[in-house]
Amino acid sequence: MSRPDRPTDVRFLHNAMQAESEWLLTRERDPTARAPSPESAAQYAELEDLLATLPSGSSDRRWQEDVLRAAAALASPSRPWWRTKAARWAMGGGMALAAAIAVMLLRPRAPALEIEVRHTGITRSAPDEYVIDDHLVVTARPRHSGDLRVYRSGKTLVARCPNGPGCKRSSHGEQTLEIMLDAPVQYQVILVDGANVDPSAGAEDASKYLEAARTVEARVIVYRTIDVH
Amino acid sequence: MCIRSRRRDEALEILMNAYAVPITAFALRIVRHHELAKDVRQQVFLEAFQGFDRFQGRSSLWSWLCGIAYHRCLDERRRLRRTGTDDEREFLDRLIGQPDTAMDADRVAQRRALEQCLGELSVPIRTQLLMRCFLGLSYAEIGEAIGVPHSTVQVRMSRILPQLRHCLQEEGLVR
Numbered sequence: 001m002s003r004p005d006r007p008t009d010v011r012f013l014h015n016a017m018q019a020e021s022e023w024l025l026t027r028e029r030d031p032t033a034r035a036p037s038p039e040s041a042a043q044y045a046e047l048e049d050l051l052a053t054l055p056s057g058s059s060d061r062r063w064q065e066d067v068l069r070a071a072a073a074l075a076s077p078s079r080p081w082w083r084t085k086a087a088r089w090a091m092g093g094g095m096a097l098a099a100a101i102a103v104m105l106l107r108p109r110a111p112a113l114e115i116e117v118r119h120t121g122i123t124r125s126a127p128d129e130y131v132i133d134d135h136l137v138v139t140a141r142p143r144h145s146g147d148l149r150v151y152r153s154g155k156t157l158v159a160r161c162p163n164g165p166g167c168k169r170s171s172h173g174e175q176t177l178e179i180m181l182d183a184p185v186q187y188q189v190i191l192v193d194g195a196n197v198d199p200s201a202g203a204e205d206a207s208k209y210l211e212a213a214r215t216v217e218a219r220v221i222v223y224r225t226i227d228v229h
Numbered sequence: 230m231c232i233r234s235r236r237r238d239e240a241l242e243i244l245m246n247a248y249a250v251p252i253t254a255f256a257l258r259i260v261r262h263h264e265l266a267k268d269v270r271q272q273v274f275l276e277a278f279q280g281f282d283r284f285q286g287r288s289s290l291w292s293w294l295c296g297i298a299y300h301r302c303l304d305e306r307r308r309l310r311r312t313g314t315d316d317e318r319e320f321l322d323r324l325i326g327q328p329d330t331a332m333d334a335d336r337v338a339q340r341r342a343l344e345q346c347l348g349e350l351s352v353p354i355r356t357q358l359l360m361r362c363f364l365g366l367s368y369a370e371i372g373e374a375i376g377v378p379h380s381t382v383q384v385r386m387s388r389i390l391p392q393l394r395h396c397l398q399e400e401g402l403v404r
Contacts, residue, residue: 051362
C-alpha cells in the first residue's frame with residue numbers, strides 16, 4: 001500500500017477505489033445507497049467488523065491499583081505543616097504581632113520629665129533666662145508610680161504631684177504640675193519613679209529626699225537647676 | 230472532602246473498568262509499542278481523574294476520554310521517534326500471538342495483515358480510522374478531538390477504507 005503521509009496524499013489507485021470511496025461517502029448520508037458491487041459491500045462490512053473487534057492485548061488489573069494510588073496521592077498531597085492553612089494564619093498573626101511589638105519598642109519615647117517655662121511679657125537677654133512671674137510647667141511620665149517635686153533653693157518643697165495643689169494626672173499616668181516662679185532663686189525639679197518614698201521625707205530638704213529615694217533604689221531623675229532672676 | 234475524594238476514586242474505578250480495554254487497544258494501534266501503550270492508558274485515567282471538575286459535559290465522557298488518549302498517544306509517538314525503539318515485528322508478534330486470541334490460522338493471518346496495513350497508515354489517518362471504526366466516535370466527535378472539521382474527517386474516511394481494503398487484497402486476504 002502506498003503510504004499516505006498527509007490526508008491529501010491519499011490517492012486512489014484505480015477507478016474502482018474511487019467509486020467505492022464515493023459510495024462510502026454517500027452511505028453516510030443514505031444508508032440504503034447502492035454499493036458498486038454486492039461483493040465490495042460484503043468486504044467492507046467484514047473490514048469494518050474486523051476493525052471494530054480489534055484485540056485489546058493482555059489484560060492485567062494491577063495497573064488499576066497503581067492508578068488509584070497515584071490518584072489518591074494527587075487528591076491529598078502531603079503538605080509540610082508550615083504550608084497548611086492554619087499554620088499560615090498563625091505565622092501571619094505572629095509576624096503581625098512581632099511587627100507591632102517592634103514598632104512599639106522602636107518608636108521614640110516621650111521623655112520621662114519635660115520642663116517648659118512660659119514667659120511673661122518682660123524682655124530678657126536670652127531665651128533661657130527666667131524671671132519672676134514666669135510659669136513653670138513640668139510634665140512627668142513615670143513608668144510606675146511617680147513622685148514629682150519642685151524645690152526652691154533646695155530647701156523648700158513648693159509643689160508636688162500627686163497630692164499637691166496644681167497637680168493634674170491624666171488617665172494614662174502622666175502628671176502635670178504648674179507653678180509660678182515667684183522668687184529670684186534656684187528651682188529644682190525631681191522625679192522619683194518606681195518606689196514608694198516616705199511622703200514626709202525631704203519635706204524641707206531636697207538632698208534628704210534624694211537620699212531617701214536612692215535608699216529604696218528608686219529611679220531618680222533630676223532636671224537641671226532653673227535660675228530665676 | 231473525604232466523601233468527595235472517595236466518590237472520585239469510585240468514579241475513576243468505574244471509568245477504568247468500563248473503558249480501559251478499548252483505550253488500551255486504541256493506544257496500542259497508534260503508538261505501536263506495548264509498554265508505551267500501557268503508559269498512555271495510565272496517563273489517560275490519571276488525567277481524567279484530575280480533570281473531573283473541568284469536564285463540562287459538552288461532549289460525552291467517552292469522547293472526552295478518547296480525546297485525552299489521542300493526545301497522550303501523540304506524545305508517546307514523539308518520544309518514540311526520538312528514542313527510535315519502534316520494533317514493528319516484535320509489536321505484531323506480541324499483539325497477534327495473544328493467548329486469548331483463539332482463532333484459526335486464517336483468522337490469525339487476517340488479523341496480522343490488518344495490523345500490518347494499519348501500521349502503514351500515517352498516524353493522523355490511522356487515528357481517525359480507529360476513532361471511527363473501533364472507538365465508535367461520530368465524525369463531529371473525531372473532528373473536535375483532533376481539531377479538524379467533521380466534514381473533512383468524513384471525506385478522509387471514505388478514502389481510507391478503500392486504501393485499507395486494497396492493502397488487504399495485496400496480502401491476499403480479501404478478494
